[in-house]
Amino acid sequence: MSDPILSVRNLRVTFPSLAGRIEAVRGVSFDIGNEKVGLIGESGSGKSLTGRSIMRLLPKAAHPVADRMRFDGKEILSLPEGEMRGMRGGEIAMILQDPKFSLNPIMSVGDQIAETCRIHLKLSKREARARTLHLLEQVHINDPARVYPLFPHEVSGGMGQRIMIAMMIVARPSLIIADEPTSALDVSVRGQILRILDELRAERPTGLLFITHDLNLVRRFCDRVLIMYSGRIVEELPASRLDEAEHPYTRGLLDAIPRLDRPRDRLATLQRDPRWITEEAGR
Amino acid sequence: MIEVEDLQVFYGEGRDRFHAVRDVSFRVEKGETYGLVGESGSGKSSVLNAIAGRHSDWTGTVRLAGAEVDPRRRNPADRQKVQIVFQDPFGAIHPKHTIGGTIAEPLAINRRQNRGETVDALLRQVGLPGRFRYRYPHQISGGQRQRVSIARALALQSPILLLDEPTSALDVSVQAEILNLLQDLRRDQGLTYLMVTHDIGVVGHMCDRIGVMKDGRIVEELTKAQLVRGETAHPFTRELLSESLLG
Ligand SMILES: Nc1ncnc2c1ncn2[C@@H]1O[C@H](COP(=O)(O)OP(=O)(O)OP(=O)(O)O)[C@@H](O)[C@H]1O
Ligand SMILES: Nc1ncnc2c1ncn2[C@@H]1O[C@H](COP(=O)(O)OP(=O)(O)OP(=O)(O)O)[C@@H](O)[C@H]1O
Numbered sequence: 212m213s214d215p216i217l218s219v220r221n222l223r224v225t226f227p228s229l230a231g232r233i234e235a236v237r238g239v240s241f242d243i244g245n246e247k248v249g250l251i252g253e254s255g256s257g258k259s260l261t262g263r264s265i266m267r268l269l270p271k272a273a274h275p276v277a278d279r280m281r282f283d284g285k286e287i288l289s290l291p292e293g294e295m296r297g298m299r300g301g302e303i304a305m306i307l308q309d310p311k312f313s314l315n316p317i318m319s320v321g322d323q324i325a326e327t328c329r330i331h332l333k334l335s336k337r338e339a340r341a342r343t344l345h346l347l348e349q350v351h352i353n354d355p356a357r358v359y360p361l362f363p364h365e366v367s368g369g370m371g372q373r374i375m376i377a378m379m380i381v382a383r384p385s386l387i388i389a390d391e392p393t394s395a396l397d398v399s400v401r402g403q404i405l406r407i408l409d410e411l412r413a414e415r416p417t418g419l420l421f422i423t424h425d426l427n428l429v430r431r432f433c434d435r436v437l438i439m440y441s442g443r444i445v446e447e448l449p450a451s452r453l454d455e456a457e458h459p460y461t462r463g464l465l466d467a468i469p470r471l472d473r474p475r476d477r478l479a480t481l482q483r484d485p486r487w488i489t490e491e492a493g494r
Numbered sequence: 495m496i497e498v499e500d501l502q503v504f505y506g507e508g509r510d511r512f513h514a515v516r517d518v519s520f521r522v523e524k525g526e527t528y529g530l531v532g533e534s535g536s537g538k539s540s541v542l543n544a545i546a547g548r549h550s551d552w553t554g555t556v557r558l559a560g561a562e563v564d565p566r567r568r569n570p571a572d573r574q575k576v577q578i579v580f581q582d583p584f585g586a587i588h589p590k591h592t593i594g595g596t597i598a599e600p601l602a603i604n605r606r607q608n609r610g611e612t613v614d615a616l617l618r619q620v621g622l623p624g625r626f627r628y629r630y631p632h633q634i635s636g637g638q639r640q641r642v643s644i645a646r647a648l649a650l651q652s653p654i655l656l657l658d659e660p661t662s663a664l665d666v667s668v669q670a671e672i673l674n675l676l677q678d679l680r681r682d683q684g685l686t687y688l689m690v691t692h693d694i695g696v697v698g699h700m701c702d703r704i705g706v707m708k709d710g711r712i713v714e715e716l717t718k719a720q721l722v723r724g725e726t727a728h729p730f731t732r733e734l735l736s737e738s739l740l741g
């Protein structure tokens with residue numbers, strides 16, 4: 212791969228606690244080029260914190276360090292906050308895991324998208340409104356004119372996710388961090404959203420970090436997949452070869468998927484081995 | 495256990511009044527799991543919120559354990575009968591309350607004893623360490639928050655559980671643990687579930703029957719056997735199934 216868009220080495224995120232420090236991300240390294248990288252792993256393993264470190268959108272108490280966190284020739288972790296703010300929602304965009312709660316609760320969803328249009332596309336108020344209606348249609352929201360004035364708590368779960376995606380389309384970022392952007396979408400809308408992401412990437416080289424629990428989606432949509440367990444990347448594979456994974460955690464994940472064509476009384480669960488926490492990733 | 499007849503759900507006033515759920519009828523027997531699937535925005539959460547008493551602008555008949563409920567007034571006995579796990583974990587979790595306080599709140603309202611022990615047991619059941627009770631919602635991950643809202647809904651051991659995408663934020667191994675737990679509770683305590691999910695594998699594993707929603711209506715009802723055999727008339731259901739076969 213020629214110069215990656217994002218290069219991360221030895222990222223660590225710690226929190227102070229009564230019992231010393233908690234290290235939630237424990238030495239994560241990866242590169243993202245012009246490709247779609249899936250990030251899967253156990254609930255609480257540090258996926259969202261990894262994504263949010265790249266945006267520098269961490270909780271106040273969090274302390275991130277890395278040997279390298281380079282985007283577009285810049286060291287993200289040492290960038291002045293002003294410069295970082297310009298980059299957020301511009302060059303780098305993130306779709307947060309709880310979209311409805313990351314939106315401004317007292318501003319209509321339409322006005323929020325329109326504001327993004329005015330900032331990024333320098334549109335007038337009227338143009339921004341027209342553009343917003345068009346964007347809502349593009350993310351397959353029926354009846355955009357009805358949805359425009361709704362507040363975030365008045366839209367359905369899947370509509371909230373699509374509103375975040377509409378805002379991202381406006382910004383045309385070269386790095387997209389998507390934290391479970393489609394978990395509330397039905398299969399047909401999900402397919403349409405994935406197509407939109409592909410269309411965006413076709414216009415210019417774009418790195419995509421796709422955090423998800425949907426293994427089928429990763430297998431079909433992503434190029435590569437990283438698997439996290441307890442703050443570290445324990446395995447890395449071409450996404451199409453996910454089924455050949457060797458780490459016992461990944462194997463356990465594959466076995467735990469409920470399938471219509473393979474009914475069972477009880478689903479298989481993991482026997483977690485304490486060694487998974489300490490062993491180095493096999494590379 | 496749950497009987498819904500001719501349910502209509504509305505939002506807004508006057509000219510902006512929106513008819514989100516239209517003529518929805520279905521029933522769920524005691525010990526059964528009924529799945530609601532369908533397009534994003536088709537009204538699934540609206541049905542659950544009306545049944546749970548979270549939204550009052552509806553007409554039609556809703557009977558829980560044989561007794562009709564009033565859209566505007568819930569007596570304490572009605573409220574004991576049903577708990578809901580929200581699609582957005584933040585919907586049930588107060589941002590300024592600790593995890594322990596959130597789970598204990600329904601216990602406190604109902605003056606239950608031994609609340610500390612119950613909270614510990616509930617956390618353990620959903621696979622979270624006991625020390626999490628001292629944390630705040632923003633100090634845990636998305637999937638951990640989802641499990642907190644499941645623990646809270648289980649606290650009162652209500653006979654009816656409404657589950658709105660209860661495992662959407664969980665990796666499949668933790669999801670398997672939660673689904674096994676729900677199956678055990680259903681078997682041991684005869685609980686009745688009404689469940690919304692986009693995951694056809696989860697539907698097939700959990701649900702005895704499903705209703706497929708589109709534009710506020712139930713357009714098709716299927717048994718699990720029909721679902722597994724692919725006996726469906728509606729294109730949306732077929733699309734759901736094609737997804738699972740691509741597996
Ligand atoms: N403010 C905080 N203080 C202490 N610990 C925290 C804080 N925020 C997150 N954590 C912990 O850090 C770990 C990683 O959290 P993160 O949100 O990155 O998980 P995740 O992999 O995204 O999980 P999920 O799939 O459930 O969303 C979790 O165990 C969480 O409890
Ligand atoms: N408080 C509200 N005010 C106005 N409209 C609302 C409100 N709540 C829901 N709606 C509308 O009702 C419709 C149905 O929403 P609902 O949340 O029931 O959908 P859903 O089937 O659960 O979708 P999803 O799968 O995306 O969660 C949507 O068009 C939504 O905008």
Ligand SMILES: [Mg+2]
Nearest residue numbers: 259308635636
């Ligand atoms: Mg997360």
Ligand SMILES: [Mg+2]
Nearest residue numbers: 367368539581
């Ligand atoms: Mg919903």
